[in-house]
Amino acid sequence: MVRNVKITSEGIKSVLRRLKFSQKSFYKSIAEYIWNGFDADASTVEIFYKFQGGILKNFRIKDNGYGIDHEDLKDKFDPFFESEKLINGGVDRHSSTFHGRNGVGRLTFFTFANFVRWKTIFKKNGKKWQYEIDISASKLESYSGLNSKPEETSKNTGSEVIFDGINKKIHEYFNEQEFMSFLMKEFCWFLELNKGQGYRLLINGVDFDYSAIVEDQETFQIIHKESGEEFSVRYLRWQEKTNDEYSKFYYLTNKEREKYKENTTLNNQGDHFYHSVYVSSKYFNDFNFSIKEGSEQKSLVGGSKSDPAFQYLMEEVYQFLRRKRKPFLKEYSKKLVEKFEEEKIIVVDKKSQFELAHVRELKEVIKGLYETQPKIFSGLKNIEQKKTLVGFLKLLLDSDEREKILEILEQIVKLDENEREELRQLLKVTKLSRIIQTINLVKDRFIVINQLKQILFDKELKANEIDHLQKAVEPNTWIFGEQYTLIAAAEDDFEKALRAHIHLLEDKDLKIKIDHPDKKKQVDIFICRQEERQGHVHNVIVELKHPQKNLGESNLSQVKRYLRTILQIPRFNANNYTWEFILVGTKFDTTGYIEGEIENNKKKGEDGLVYHLNNYKVYVKKWSDILIDCNLRHKFIDKKLQLDKDKIAKQAKTADEAVENATNNSAAEKISK
Numbered sequence: 001m002v003r004n005v006k007i008t009s010e011g012i013k014s015v016l017r018r019l020k021f022s023q024k025s026f027y028k029s030i031a032e033y034i035w036n037g038f039d040a041d042a043s044t045v046e047i048f049y050k051f052q053g054g055i056l057k058n059f060r061i062k063d064n065g066y067g068i069d070h071e072d073l074k075d076k077f078d079p080f081f082e083s084e085k086l087i088n089g090g091v092d093r094h095s096s097t098f099h100g101r102n103g104v105g106r107l108t109f110f111t112f113a114n115f116v117r118w119k120t121i122f123k124k125n126g127k128k129w130q131y132e133i134d135i136s137a138s139k140l141e142s143y144s145g146l147n148s149k150p151e152e153t154s155k156n157t158g159s160e161v162i163f164d165g166i167n168k169k170i171h172e173y174f175n176e177q178e179f180m181s182f183l184m185k186e187f188c189w190f191l192e193l194n195k196g197q198g199y200r201l202l203i204n205g206v207d208f209d210y211s212a213i214v215e216d217q218e219t220f221q222i223i224h225k226e227s228g229e230e231f232s233v234r235y236l237r238w239q240e241k242t243n244d245e246y247s248k249f250y251y252l253t254n255k256e257r258e259k260y261k262e263n264t265t266l267n268n269q270g271d272h273f274y275h276s277v278y279v280s281s282k283y284f285n286d287f288n289f290s291i292k293e294g295s296e297q298k299s300l301v302g303g304s305k306s307d308p309a310f311q312y313l314m315e316e317v318y319q320f321l322r323r324k325r326k327p328f329l330k331e332y333s334k335k336l337v338e339k340f341e342e343e344k345i346i347v348v349d350k351k352s353q354f355e356l357a358h359v360r361e362l363k364e365v366i367k368g369l370y371e372t373q374p375k376i377f378s379g380l381k382n383i384e385q386k387k388t389l390v391g392f393l394k395l396l397l398d399s400d401e402r403e404k405i406l407e408i409l410e411q412i413v414k415l416d417e418n419e420r421e422e423l424r425q426l427l428k429v430t431k432l433s434r435i436i437q438t439i440n441l442v443k444d445r446f447i448v449i450n451q452l453k454q455i456l457f458d459k460e461l462k463a464n465e466i467d468h469l470q471k472a473v474e475p476n477t478w479i480f481g482e483q484y485t486l487i488a489a490a491e492d493d494f495e496k497a498l499r500a501h502i503h504l505l506e507d508k509d510l511k512i513k514i515d516h517p518d519k520k521k522q523v524d525i526f527i528c529r530q531e532e533r534q535g536h537v538h539n540v541i542v543e544l545k546h547p548q549k550n551l552g553e554s555n556l557s558q559v560k561r562y563l564r565t566i567l568q569i570p571r572f573n574a575n576n577y578t579w580e581f582i583l584v585g586t587k588f589d590t591t592g593y594i595e596g597e598i599e600n601n602k603k604k605g606e607d608g609l610v611y612h613l614n615n616y617k618v619y620v621k622k623w624s625d626i627l628i629d630c631n632l633r634h635k636f637i638d639k640k641l642q643l644d645k646d647k648i649a650k651q652a653k654t655a656d657e658a659v660e661n662a663t664n665n666s667a668a669e670k671i672s673k
Contacts, residue, residue, distance in 0.1 A: 023173035027182040029108040031243075033061045033161050034201065036106075038190070039097070040065030042158065046202040054171050059113075062160040067122035070131060070150045094260050094289070096193060096250075110137035114165025118145075121157045128153050137165075184213040185243045189276045192236060196256025196280075215239040216324070222316050224309040231281045231313055237324065238274040247275045249317075251289075254282035260289040266321060271332040271374070273325045277317060283309065319418070329374060333367035336377065340366070345386050357441065362394050369393075372422050444665035448476050449630055451662040454652050456547045456586055456623050463655035465546040472662040473544060479630055480540060480582070538578050541566075545585040551620060552589035556597065556610065559583045563616055581618045582608075584626065594620050 030047070037045040042065035049059040109116045118133040129150035135143045183201070188210040191199055201208040216237040223230050246267045251260045266273060286302030303310060340346040346366075348359055369376055380386045455463040455472055463469060473479065543559050545551060559581045566572050566579060588594040597610035598620065604612060607625070611618035652658035 023175070023178070025108070026112050026170065026173060027179060029111060030061070031183070031186050032108060034187070037061065037063030037065055037159065038199070040067070040159065043194075043198055044200045044202065046205070048204055050204075051171070055168055056166045056170050056174060059166060060160060060162045062158065064156060064158040067120040067157045067159050068118070068133070069122045069124060070129065070145075071124075073133070073146055094262060096190060096258055096261060106135075107140055109135075109163055110140060112167045112170055113137065113163040115163070117162045117164070118159055119162065120159040121153060121155055122150075123157050128155065128157060130155065181213075181240075182243070183208065184210045185238075185240055188213050188238060189236075189242055189245050189248075192234075192276065193250050193252075193258060193278060194256075196252070213239050218324075220320075222313055224312045227307075227309045229281065229283045229309040229313075231279050231283065233317060233320075234278040234280075235320070235324070236276050236278075238276070241272075241274050245276075247273070248277070250276065250278045251284045251287070252278060252280035253285045254280060256280055259284045259287060264321065265318075266325065268378075271325070271328040273328045275321070275324075277321070279313070279317070326371065329371040330367075332374075333370040336370055337363050337366055340386065340390065343383055343386065345383065345390050358394070358397070361397060362390070365393060365397060366390065368422075445478070445630075447665060448472075448479075448662045449627055451652060451658040452479075452623070453627065454658045455655060455662075459548070461652070461655040461658065463547055463658070465544060468655045468659050469544050469547060471659050473542075475663050479626060480542065536576050536578070537574070538580070539572075540580045540582060542582045542584060545583070547586050547623075549585065550587055550589035551583060551585040551594055552591055553593040555583055555585070556594065556618075556620060559618055560611065563611075563618060567616075578615045579617070581616075583618070583620045584623060586623050588620075588622075 034045050034047070040063060042063035045061065045063045047059075047061050050057055106116075114137045116135050119130065120133065121128055121130045123129075130153045131145060131148050131150040133143055133145035180203075183203075187201055187208070191201060191208070191210060214236055216235075218235045220233050220235075221230065222233060247264045248261050249264055250258055252258055264275070264277065266275070283303060288302050288304045305311075337346065341348055346359065346362065348356070377389070380389060452472055454461060455468050461468075541559075541562055543555070543562070545555060563579070563581055572579075594610070598608060601609045601612065606617075606619075608619040608621040609617060610620050652661055
């Protein structure tokens, strides 16, 4: 007799209607049938399949569980979509007892097969009985077996599910290696949990080997001296994330039976630290997991989470996990900082070398904080929250209140003594590191200044403009002021400079063409600074002259031609743009022309100013004035550091050596051509 199924849940019916055949749905369906076997107290589940002519044949799943009692068939198969686990109050998330979805799982075969038959053997009144249940994919609403008479048998209890009429297209989806990988991610933690109970999954008669997904494992003992309680801890780290199981603690009796499970606090951190921890002890035989940690309620029989022994156990296990997790946190902390840079939460470009020392310290502190306590960053949901935290850290690091970082973090997350000490040492080390970087930077800047002096004023070196002066100045644009970024250098024309300028400010690579007779005019040094908050862009074009040539009217006329060229290029003339043109040489010629131009503009109060029109200014300066300016800017640091000037003032023997000394140190910016 065929009996109709009572469809009582419209929601799950809708889900079934949406099911379509795919590789993933096939693998998940097979997993459901395997779980149904383990849910029926099976210690062994076997999968049998083979291919013939590229078509999957003879796919069946067999288990040694308690089978399906014939008298319970109506209750189990009529309400297909009212899973008995849901009827009984839902699946206990603290137990691994049930996983299959019963009704839903039984019907998913229709996505890959035309017919399914259950051969089941159950035990009742001291005897074992067998019968069959059939369902067709074309009539999911009905099943057979209810009125059939079970036959007595001597075979062991269990169920065998046989799939027939396998979809011929399955060979397009079925990949044996991927199937095994799926099963590993689905069952590795469960088989490991029940290895003490002898649980097995067999594939075509061979024990399923999930060792390929085990990346690391360790077993150790923990003893609580005060109580004498002993715990055996088994730790496994999985190479990949398991399908539906979070990283958990599994508490087992001394007979290796699961009593309780719960998530570790190291889930969903984005660091690929997928792990399972199995803790077995006679301590858990009568443990009362219903009493919450910190509760004043006492367990009448057995221990609870408030016990000193349990507290000690968890402290030791978490310390072990933190140690194991360190490499992952270190790797992810780098990615976190990179992400902050992409999102412009940490700004690296357009920074002076002094500012970059602060940025490097900020990066190290962020990485150190994440490695110590990633929860500090896990709650940051948007850009503004990230900017707030990073800005707050930067503010404290730049002040004398950096120790207050620890106090404030304590209000965000709970830090244990080890974490507090780790962060305390981090703040000391990064501060020392920044001081050392600053010392080296200032020292190297004085070296650059000294080498420039030799190139400019030591006639015996026979330095020239292109091979020596320009090469020494290009990577050291800080000479003209902090926060500048090199746009163009010697032999770069305006057209190329404009492309580089747009790339720097807008991060775009455009094929810009300039229609101007002087577009091929070459600039010696073109640098710019962008102030992000105001959107202001300040540009400087520097015209360098041979150390032995005197500056006169023709040189100034050349710079003014640069100005007129810039005026004719719309992209260079936005309202938020300002321009400085600086003609630099060792001295002026004897005509007095340059001195006269400076005198005419003296009332404007700017040294060396010879021309001013709207957002455009032209200056003529001597190298002696620029180098004195550099010394004054660094004087306050020099006093603090008391650098050894005799060691710094190393004399170069050739102009080439002077260039090497001026460009091969931390003060020089790396130039990308």
